[in-house]
Amino acid sequence: MSKHTLTPALLALSLLAALPAAAQNLLVRGATVHTAGAQGTLHNTDVLVQAGRITAIGSNLSAPAGVVVVDAAGKPLTPTLFGGISELGAEEVSGVDDTADTRLQLGPQPTRPEFDVTLAYNPDSILLPVARAEGIGFSALAPNPGASFVAGQGGVINLDGYSTPLAGRQLYVSIGGNVAGQSGQSRAAQWMLLAQMIDEARGNIPPTSPHALLTPAGRKALSGFLAGHGRIMIRANRAADIAQALDWAGREKLSIGIVGGSEAWKLSSRLAEAKVPVFVDTLVNLPSSFDQLGARADNAAILARDGVAVSFMQAGDGAHNARKLRQSAGNAVAHGLPWETALAGLTSVPARALGVDGQLGSIAVGQRADLVLWDGDPLDVAQVAERLWLGGVEHALRSRQTELRDRYLAPAGSLPRAYQPRPASSR
Incomplete structure (x- = not known):
């Protein structure tokens, strides 16, 4: 095989790696939902996400089989x-x-x-x-x-x-x-x-x-x-x-x-x-x-x-x-x-x-499930985003900055920190 040629199996794997992660079926339960829309702010409210879209907003929504349930415990949920x-x-x-x-x-x-x-x-x-x-x-x-x-x-x-x-x-x-x-x-x-x-x-x-x-x-x-x-x-x-x-x-x-x-x-x-x-x-x-x-x-x-x-x-x-x-x-x-x-x-x-x-731009039925769960007031810079979903796909809240932080805060090992593996929390 030429070094420039991919086998069918490797080609399939490379294509799969380039595809976006699958949207999550998700129920966020008991949030303070700031819809940024006509409904305003809804307290102790559930938001159901299926196939990357918001399909229901209300109280005591049932979780269909296979849906991941996130207990918001009253925390703010906003659009991204x-x-x-x-x-x-x-x-x-x-x-x-x-x-x-x-x-x-x-x-x-x-x-x-x-x-x-x-x-x-x-x-x-x-x-x-x-x-x-x-x-x-x-x-x-x-x-x-x-x-x-x-x-x-x-x-x-x-x-x-x-x-x-x-x-x-x-x-x-x-x-x-x-x-x-x-x-x-x-x-x-x-x-x-x-x-x-x-x-x-x-x-x-x-x-x-x-x-x-x-x-x-x-x-x-x-x-x-x-x-x-x-x-x-x-x-x-x-x-x-x-x-x-x-x-x-x-x-x-x-x-x-x-x-x-x-x-x-x-x-x-x-x-x-x-x-x-x-x-x-x-x-x-x-x-x-x-x-x-x-x-x-x-x-x-x-x-x-x-x-x-x-x-x-x-x-x-x-x-x-x-x-x-x-x-x-x-x-x-x-x-x-x-x-x-x-x-x-x-x-x-x-x-x-x-x-x-x-x-x-809003939390409404039919919209993309672009959502953020916060630990407090999202307009207060002392508060942070805890979880974020884009089109129903959850994204880890990490970046090059957090990876560098974790690497250089870790205890020193046998090698300089620049040569140490990335912390497990960053993978």
Whole structure:
């Protein structure tokens, strides 16, 4: 047999190893179920999972034969949490270029809305288990501005380690002083260039024009968003920029979301009326740039009070620090955001805004069984996730970080710790 040839038996084993684990038939009994949906919080409630889906929610549910029963003992059960808008799944080390795939640097046509960063998604990223250990089950993989302030497309990923990105796409556009270098050193030019791109996508400027900004593929991609096939996510913080975005979306009849929104509270009524969701970073609560002079700690509370759908994100290295989203939501509660609204901001609100609420983001019959059992308040960073299921498959809450911890906390042996076998608890 050639060394490059697999026997049928070995081939079968290799294929089986690549398949996801089988979904568990599961009954979580006696939990405090935070549905993040219309049913609100249900006390002493059971959740039945079969074939990876939630099939029943109620009290004293019977356990069908072969179903694993987990006694929650009143502990909180929530949907898996949102990991924010970040590079998670397309970046390993932000300072190492060949592990970071979220920025496009091309010329002579640097504006490429057809760029889809989800094609670089790595379900084996070592950052995914780190996020899962914090109860995170889904995230928005997004491109970062490169040669253009129109960064390209992103999508929702499930952190089960097997899935391709979920259906639906978002187009990410940055507006403000931090991307002025990609638009002739003026944010006014950003709106000018966007207007031309829309004209091109609508066929008002011929593709052969020497001044065209888009490739044929770019025109096609942008025209899809203009037709309502996906949400355009506007990264902006200054109130004046958010107001321009609302005017622009109204004129062009576009579905948009605001990412960042440090000064969004100034426009809460307009955002609510336009039904524009806002993804805020509550850890940015002091002026840190001229675009964020109006940053304040109760931004999320003001927005929610006026009817804006509020979710959370992190404005820096979010792939490595997705765990801070719980802290962000907890800080918002400390500054006036209702607890249930904050939990929805980590579950059902982002799922709905990103077009995947038919699959995840809430505990309801028919939804994917993406669940987390906590040892206490999930918005309190002193509490931890005890067990996590994605599509009914339980995932061990371990990562490269916990394996290193266990290895170097273990008693010294005959060999240096770096050469010792992995602890049994990590296998």
